[in-house]
Amino acid sequence: MAFWTLYKRELTTYFHSAVAYIVLFGSALVQGVMFSFILSAVTSENYRDQSILQIFFTWPLFWLLILVQVPLITMRVFSEEFKLGTVEMLLTAPVREWDVVLSKFFGALTFFVILWLPIALDLLMLQLFSSPPPPVYWGQIGLTALTITLVGGFYVSLGVFTSVLTKNQIIAAVLCFALLFATFGFSLLRWIQHVDANLLAWVSYLSTPEHLQNAVQGLFDSRPVVFYVTVTAFMLMLTKSILEGRRLKS
Amino acid sequence: MIEVENLSKTYSGFRAVQGISFHVNKGEIVGFLGPNGAGKSTTMKVLAGYLPPTDGRISIAGHDVVSESIEVRKRIGYMPENVPLYTDMRVNEFLRFRAELKKVARKKIRERVETVKQLCSLKDVENKIIGTLSKGYRQRVGLADAMVHEPDLLILDEPTIGLDPNQIRAVRDLIKDLGKHHTILLSTHILSEVELTCSRVIVIHRGRIEASDTPANLTKLVRGGGSILLEVKAPSADVIARIEALPNIEDVEIVLSGEGEWTQAKVFGKPGIDVREDVYGVVRSNSWSLRELARVKATLEEAFVELTQD
Numbered sequence: 438m439a440f441w442t443l444y445k446r447e448l449t450t451y452f453h454s455a456v457a458y459i460v461l462f463g464s465a466l467v468q469g470v471m472f473s474f475i476l477s478a479v480t481s482e483n484y485r486d487q488s489i490l491q492i493f494f495t496w497p498l499f500w501l502l503i504l505v506q507v508p509l510i511t512m513r514v515f516s517e518e519f520k521l522g523t524v525e526m527l528l529t530a531p532v533r534e535w536d537v538v539l540s541k542f543f544g545a546l547t548f549f550v551i552l553w554l555p556i557a558l559d560l561l562m563l564q565l566f567s568s569p570p571p572p573v574y575w576g577q578i579g580l581t582a583l584t585i586t587l588v589g590g591f592y593v594s595l596g597v598f599t600s601v602l603t604k605n606q607i608i609a610a611v612l613c614f615a616l617l618f619a620t621f622g623f624s625l626l627r628w629i630q631h632v633d634a635n636l637l638a639w640v641s642y643l644s645t646p647e648h649l650q651n652a653v654q655g656l657f658d659s660r661p662v663v664f665y666v667t668v669t670a671f672m673l674m675l676t677k678s679i680l681e682g683r684r685l686k687s
Numbered sequence: 688m689i690e691v692e693n694l695s696k697t698y699s700g701f702r703a704v705q706g707i708s709f710h711v712n713k714g715e716i717v718g719f720l721g722p723n724g725a726g727k728s729t730t731m732k733v734l735a736g737y738l739p740p741t742d743g744r745i746s747i748a749g750h751d752v753v754s755e756s757i758e759v760r761k762r763i764g765y766m767p768e769n770v771p772l773y774t775d776m777r778v779n780e781f782l783r784f785r786a787e788l789k790k791v792a793r794k795k796i797r798e799r800v801e802t803v804k805q806l807c808s809l810k811d812v813e814n815k816i817i818g819t820l821s822k823g824y825r826q827r828v829g830l831a832d833a834m835v836h837e838p839d840l841l842i843l844d845e846p847t848i849g850l851d852p853n854q855i856r857a858v859r860d861l862i863k864d865l866g867k868h869h870t871i872l873l874s875t876h877i878l879s880e881v882e883l884t885c886s887r888v889i890v891i892h893r894g895r896i897e898a899s900d901t902p903a904n905l906t907k908l909v910r911g912g913g914s915i916l917l918e919v920k921a922p923s924a925d926v927i928a929r930i931e932a933l934p935n936i937e938d939v940e941i942v943l944s945g946e947g948e949w950t951q952a953k954v955f956g957k958p959g960i961d962v963r964e965d966v967y968g969v970v971r972s973n974s975w976s977l978r979e980l981a982r983v984k985a986t987l988e989e990a991f992v993e994l995t996q997d
Contacts (some may be wrong), residue, residue, distance in 0.1 A: 442787045446773075453775040522771030526832070529735045529767075530788045531760040684737065 439532040440540050447514070447544025457548070460509050465555040467502050472559040488574070489563075490581060491653045493556070500646065503592065504617050510548055511596025512610035514541040515680070519604035528684065538677045542590075542597050549589045577655040584652035587665040588645055592617055594672035601679045621645060688713045688840055688870045689734065694743035696729050703729040705894040706743070711887075713839075716866040718885035718902075719874035722995050726894040727874040728768050731844050734872070735765035748839055761790060764833035764869075768844040770825055774818030778809055778828055781817060782835055789836035803831040806861065823854045830858070834865065841865065843873040847880060859884055878987045888987075892995040905994075906985040907958070914983050915954040915963055916942075920976035923950045929969050935960045949978065 451457040475492050478484065493499060518524040527537060560578075564570050599612040624644035626632055632640075641647055648661040689711040696704040704726040711717050719727045732738045734745060736756045745752040750759045773781060782800045791799050804810055807827040812820060817828060826846065833841055846862065847855045855877070862871060863884050875881060881888055882902045890898040890905070898905060919926060923944040930939050935957045943951035956962035963980065970977050 439788060439790075442784065446776075446784055450773075450775060521774065522767065522769060523773055524771075525732070525737055525767045526765075526771050529737050529760055529763070529765045530785070531757045531790060532788060533757070684739075 439530075439536040443532065443536055443540035444544055447540050448547055451510075451544070451548045454513075456509060456513075460506060461552060464502065464506060464552045467498070468553075468555045469559060471496065471498060472556065476563070488577070488653070489560075490577060491650075494581060494585075494649050494653050495646070500621060503589075504614065504621060506552055507549065507589070507592040507596050507617060508599075508610040508613040510552075511545050511593055511600055511613060512606045513600070514545060514597055515600040516604050516606045516609045519683075520606075524684075534677050534680050538597070538673055538680060542594060542673055542676075545593045545597060546586070546590055549593055550586060553585060553589075574655065577653055580652040580655060580657055581649070584649050584661070587662060587669075588649065590669045591665045591672070592620075594669045594676070595620070598672050598676045598679075601676050601683070688715075688748060689872065690744075690746045691730075691734075692744045694730065694733065694745060695741045696726075696733055696738065697741045703894055704733070707891070707894070707896050708743075709889055709896060709899060711870060711872055713870050714866075715887055716862065716871045716873070716885050718881040718888045719872060719891060720878070720881060720888055720991060721874075721891040723876075725891045725995070727891055728844055730891070731765075731842050731872070731874060732767075735763055735767075735842050736760050737765075737767075761836070762839045764836065764838035764841045766829045766833040766841075766843045766846060768848075770829035772817050772825060772828055772832075775816065777814055777816055778804075778820075779813045781828065782831060785832045786835045791836050799835055799837070803835050806834070806864075807831040808857070822849045823851065826850060826854070826858070830861070834869070839870060841869050841871045841873075843871065845874055845876070847875060847877060855880070878991060882987050890991065890994050897994040898990075902987055905990045906987055914985075915956070915966060916951070916979060916981045916983050917954055917966060917970075918949060918951045918977070918979035919970055920948050920978070921950055921973065922948070923952070925973070926950050926952050929973060930954055930966060933962065933965050933969065935962050935965065951979075953983075 471493060472489070475489055475496075479489060479492070515524075518527060528534075564573065595616045596609075596613040599616060600606075600609040602612065603609050624640060624646050626640045627637060627644065642660065643664070648658070651658055651661075689709075691710065692708050693706050694704055694708070695702065695706050707726075707730070719731070721727050729738065733740050734747065734752065736752055736759055739753060747759045748762050750762070752759050776784065779800065782803065783796060786796045786799055787793075804813055807830050809824070809827055809831060812824055817825065820828070826849070830843070830846060833843065843862070847858050850858060859880055862873065865871060866884070866886075873885075885902060888898070888900065888902050888905055889896060917926075917930075923941045927939045927941065930936055930952070936954060937957055938955040940953040940955075941950065942953055943949070954962065954966055961982075963982065967977075967980060970980075
């Protein structure tokens with residue numbers, strides 16, 4: 438199937454480029470530093486109100502990391518094909534546009550998930566080397582992983598979308614960062630005073646940090662799931678039609 | 688194999704291709720000839736299913752290019768101009784990827800990749816990263832990619848551009864060889880290449896077809912298919928007057944005069960008539976000294992210039 442062939446190539450391409458290793462290294466480093474910092478704070482002050490996971494995923498640094506990671510992962514997916522001209526070779530093979538868009542999206546999403554594996558390793562290490570081992574709440578871990586993947590999917594779809602707009606990777610990355618920032622920044626409205634109550638309800642419905650906060654506390658809400666799946670699918674549809682459109686005018 | 692009816696392609700107001708029709712039969716090697724910007728690449732992109740036509744109908748191997756695009760693309764090996772390739776992949780890896788993408792049966796992939804590597808002499812670079820290869824090797828990787836799935840039709844956009852003479856010769860031989868099993872449509876600027884490889888030439892200019900014939904017939908179109916070069920010891924005015932007086936002469940052009948008393952002239956006869964004997968008769972009856980009398984065959988280059996000059 439064309440999707441698998443393309444998906445395999447997308448994923449291996451990440452490991453052919455230096456950018457990927459730098460992003461991977463940077464992510465692992467930031468995650469490790471955050472983790473050890475939180476761990477030492479929790480143990481030295483005998484902090485009992487929140488779990489390590491809760492502190493980790495509500496820290497602004499976590500969001501900063503995501504907002505930087507995604508544009509770096511997605512900027513090349515289409516831009517590079519346009520720049521090298523390989524899109525012509527790709528689309529004259531017997532593949533559908535959907536195969537191309539989906540393979541690029543899932544390739545980038547898979548790499549995004551790989552970028553978050555270090556925190557899983559950190560947690561595993563904590564489990565193995567502390568005695569007695571801290572309790573494990575699988576529900577919360579699972580929900581957190583699911584939410585990060587869903588949010589990642591939405592963010593990656595925005596990045597794939599900005600990449601199909603231009604053959605310049607820098608422009609794609611900056612546009613992606615701007616869109617991510619706008620999406621994320623919307624949730625900051627709740628800290629502004631005198632905000633209309635109706636608007637606040639919307640903010641709370643669309644606020645990614647709140648979704649994640651609920652997940653790490655073990656609260657499952659189906660509305661964000663529907664929300665992320667819908668907007669991701671919408672962005673991918675948009676990407677596909679722009680890919681077709683670029684071909685018409687190239 | 689290819690049926691094109693009334694194909695037009697317009698981009699943002701510019702009509703790159705204006706209602707062309709042609710057909711290519713199975714087993715033919717057809718050369719697409721024309722100046723830069725004539726619409727060759729555009730036509731090839733439309734045929735390969737990359738660009739949709741603005742108007743007209745194209746069918747390849749009995750399938751419509753627009754409505755059955757996937758079927759058509761399975762049967763075509765297309766090599767775009769400048770051969771874009773994934774520069775981060777190794778040659779082997781790339782060819783395997785392309786074979787898989789083009790739906791070569793899993794069991795046959797290894798065998799097909801080996802075959803095309805052999806055909807395109809890529810064995811010695813099979814494990815190199817494409818980005819490090821020279822232009823000539825990249826061109827051959829592109830060619831190998833185009834034929835890895837054994838397509839019925841090969842569409843090659845300037846397959847020899849940027850190669851050195853030895854490589855051009857190698858690619859030309861390869862194309863001739865491929866022509867035994869595949870139908871080939873190729874575009875090029877190099878006219879000698881067309882003369883040597885193609886069974887038919889389509890000359891395209893400003894988005895229109897100017898001529899479509901065998902290379903030999905095209906050269907016949909040029910002012911009677913050739914001229915006679917004559918060098919005699921006589922004043923140029925005399926030469927023109929006496930030779931133009933002959934019945935089958937169309938034109939006499941002075942190439943060189945005044946070098947001593949020698950005059951060099953080009954004599955154009957009427958199409959299909961050999962006027963060398965008559966010309967010699969004039970020379971003898973006037974007792975001119977003769978230094979050269981030779982037939983000059985028209986080249987495809989002259990045909991090209993004549994057809995595509997405004």
